[in-house]
Amino acid sequence: MAENFDDIIIIEEDDAAQVESKIVQEEESDGLKASQKQKIIILAVGALIIILITAITLFFILRPSKVEKSLSFDPIETKLKEKTIQPIETTKLENMIAKANYLYSTGSKDEALFLYEKIAMYSEAISVYNLGVAQLKDGAYNLALQTFKKAIVNDEKRCVSAINAAVCSLHLKDKESFEYYIDLAYAYLPREKNSDQYSYYYALINYYKNNYLEALSALENPTSNEYATTQKHLRAKINALFSNNDKAIEAMEEDFDADDSFSIALLYARIGDLTLALKHLEEAIIRNIEPVKASIAQVYINLKAGRINTAGKQLKNITDMFPEEVYKPYPLRVELKESLFDPLKAQIRYRNKLRNSKEFTYLKIFYFSPYKIFNADQTISNIQKGNANIYIDNISSAKEYLQRSASSSSVNQGIVKAIKDAMDFKLRDANEELQRLAQIQPKHSILQYNLALTYAQMGNIDKAHEHFLRSYHLDAKNYLSGIYATMTAQLTNKENTTLVTILKDSIMLEEPSEELDLYNILLAISDDNILSISDWLDKDYENKPLYLALDTIIALKLNNQDKAKKASHKLTLLLPNEIVPHMIYIGAHFIDLKPKEYASEVLNYLKVQKFNFNDLYYGPYLTRYLYTQQNLITGKLFFLRKQLRRVLETTKGDTHEIVAALALASLYDGAYEESYTLYNHLIDDLKVRDAYTLFLGAVASTAAEHHANAIALLELSKMKDGSFTESRYALGLLYLEVQNNQGAAIQFSRIDDSGFSSEYFNFDIDLDKLLFQKEQKLKL
Structure with missing residues (x-):
């Protein structure tokens, strides 16, 4: 033609x-x-x-299908003559129209008409694509999908049109269509190799195909700065997915937008920067960005930060405002801390705790504190007063004195027996005998002191406080009872300011003596008064177990390693067959060793000791805890459990402490179901129901995934000791897990904002449950 x-x-x-x-x-x-x-x-x-x-x-x-004449157009016109039509941006289209107009006005009619035809074709295709984008932004996903299909058929913007079609399919929950279009986009991607947006398209396609590392590589090396906000969000999201939280934060902070406050707050929470996390969450709440999610995240972060009371109030408020929505964003999973079971982490926690924890400082002091014998002078005085009153014919008064003396004699005999049991590590027998005697003579100060000391050694600190305080009130000169009452008050979060003031004022009035020095040093330890406690090391008193224990404790606090080593060595010489003195020796001699070397030295040291183990089987809680921890650190828990089982099977007498020791060892050895069963036996059958035993039973129940049982035990523990923070905190977490926010808020509101951190319990977002919820939504 x-x-x-x-x-x-x-x-x-x-x-x-x-x-x-x-x-x-x-x-x-x-x-x-x-x-x-x-x-x-x-x-x-x-x-x-x-x-x-x-x-x-x-x-x-x-007109011919191929123009013979070589046109002198720029690269745009050159692309038009290619068989495959490449995408033309709107700005390039405007340039084409301007050039066509110029060609026509200057007489190049053939060229102008050719260009106008191409413009008409591309103008229609670009309009279809832009319409699809508008529909996608408006949420009309079905319409947008059909529009992008047409754009693909028109051979215009095929790669990006296919990406957007895949996005529409994703919104429409059409998995098959999504996979088809994302694969189609990948097939058309090579056409975009010369495009400035190539890296962006590459990243999007690989992100949707779950090839996150490939997507991240493209985002880290972009070929264009366009869509900068979207690209930085994708970078942050992928880095967060791979736990590269610092890089994710770095990406979000580029040209930071306050609308990203919620997202960056969660990232800061992940790296443990709770202060910045809370700051950004407050900004998100002010800007009304994800109000429910931000508020719940705020509650969780405050729990992690130890602001428990504040978290409780926030939880109550957000639950009242959004009673249904509040349970949807972040399902909680309660778990035990890894540091309880991992030997290396357990060692670090154990060593820090022994050196810095007031609880274990006080438990050591209680372990070595002497029991007290009755006041014989007072008994003789009562008899003499009775005889004198008979002489003056005051019969009723004489009978009262003599009756009191007879009663005291019976009680005093019982005290001697109980002390003998305690010295033989029959601690539970001693405690039960002293409880019986207290019913007979409740106003006996020494009896109340001894009863309190048995409770303290058994780990029942709340009961110990009760009886130490009662002992001091019965005899204001019994300063040791008063000082121990202040210590146990600290451990149970009870007010003791007035008591401390009275004690200090009274002691100042006493004549200087060895006993007075002991009282002052114990008060200094309870006050964390480092300057005052240093004086104790200069004293030259008899090598009593309590004094040597204090020497070691104080020397370690003052970083006087030589003094701590000497004192602890003397302690083991005085009490060679007891476990606790050797635990103190280990703490003093191996304190600076690296973890692996520490474990090795402890293992070798314990091998050569000749323990009688009565203190482990029947004695104080401190013995069971310290020895179990050292066996965890050295990897010997299996053998300890075997030893305890053998003793349990052959013991015909009291087995309470043996069962407790085996339950504790099984817990730390990961035999959760066994531990759970043993604690239930201890609580239900042997009737050991102090707050701490109930709490440990709840710990074992949680480890064995019996969370309902854990809640029941924690409720009992809380009733036994309302000030036991560990029980309240754990109970609050478990209530959160079962979506009882009101119950959780009540428990948290009873704990202050003093920075409490549980030794046992932790929580995290239940990702499995969250994923299940999302999958269920997709099926709807």
Whole structure:
């Protein structure tokens, strides 16, 4: 058809002017009339218009499929002549229109008409794509999907149109369609290799195909700064997925937008920067960004930060405001801390605790504190007063004195027996005997002191406080009872300011003595008064167990390693067969060793000791705890459990402490179900129901995934000791887990904001449950 192209007559603007001039000249030479001239002009113009229309029509019908002439266009026009149509951006389209207009106005009609045709084709395709984007933004996903399909068919923006079609399918929960279009986008991706947006398209496609590392690589090395906000969000999201939290934060902080406050708050929470996390969460709440999620996150972070009371109040408020929505964002999973069971982490926690924990400092002091014998002088005085009153014929008064003396004699005999049991590590027998005697003579100060000391050694600190305080009130000169009452008050979060003031004032009035030095040093330890406690090391008193224990404790606090080593060594020489003195020796001699070396030295040291183990089987809680921890650190728990089982099977007498020791060892050895069963036996059958035993039973129940049982035991523990923070905190977490926010808020509100951190319990977001909830939504 190329030869027919010459038959088309196109009259350009210059040709039309020449025709019109010729007609005018002929009219003048022939002398035609004006009317005839007018007709001729009209006919000529009409003919020209018809010819022009015909020429243009034939051009489009008969034009060759390939223009022979080499056009001198820029790369845009060059791309137009390629068989595969490449995407044209709107700005380039505007440049094409401007050039076509210029070509037409300057007479390059063929080139202009060719370009106008291409513009028409591309203009329609780009409009379809833009319409799809608008529909996608408006949430009309079905319409947008159909529009992007048309854009793909039109061979325009195929890669990015396929990406957007995949996004629409994702919103429509059409997995098959999503996979088809994301694969199609991947197939068309090579066409975009020369595009500035290549890295962005590459990242999006790989992100949607779950190839996160490939996506991150493209985002870290972008070929364009366009879509910067989206790219930084994707970088942050992928880095967070791989726990590269610092890099995720770095990405979010680039040109930081306050609208990202909630997201960056969660990232700061993940790296443990709770202060910045709370700051950004407050900003998110003010800006009303994810109000429910931000508020719940705030509660969880405050729990982690030890602001338990504040967390409780926030939890109550958000639950009252959003009673249903509050349970949806972050399902909670309660768990035990890894540091309880991992030997290395357990060692670090154990060593820090022994050195810095007031609880174990006081338990050591209680372990070595002496029991007290009855006041014989007071008994003799009562008899003498009775006889004197008989002499003066005051019979009723004499009977009262003599009755009191007889009663005291019976009680005093019982005290001696109980002390003997305690010295033989029959601690529970001693405690039960002293309880019986206290029913007979409740106003016996020494009896109350001894009973309190048995409770303290058994680990029942709340009961110990009760009886130490009662002992001091019965005898204001019994300073040791008063001091121990202040110590146990600290451990149970009870007010003791007035008691401490009275004690200090009273002691200051006493004459200097060895006992007075002991009282002052114990008060200094309870006050954390480092300057005052240093004086004790200069004293040259007899090597009593309590004094040597204090020497070791104080020397370690003052970093006087030599003094601590000497004192602890003397302690083991005085009490070679007891476990606790050797635990103190280990703490003093191996304190600076690295973890692996520490474990090795402890293992070798314990191998050569000759313990009688009565203190482990029947004695204080401190013995069971310290020895179990050392066996955990050295990897010997299995053998300890075997030893305890053998003793339990052959013991016909009291087995309470043996069962307790085995339950504790099984817990730390990961035999959770066994531990759970043993604690239930201890609580239900042997009737050991002090707050701490109930709490440990709840710990074992949690480890064995019996969370309902754990809640029941913690409720009992809380009733036994309302000030036991560990029980309340754990109970609050377990209530959160079962979506009882009101119950959790009550427990948290009873704990202050003093920075409490549980030794046992931890919590995290239940990702499995969260994923299940999302999958269920997709099925709807």
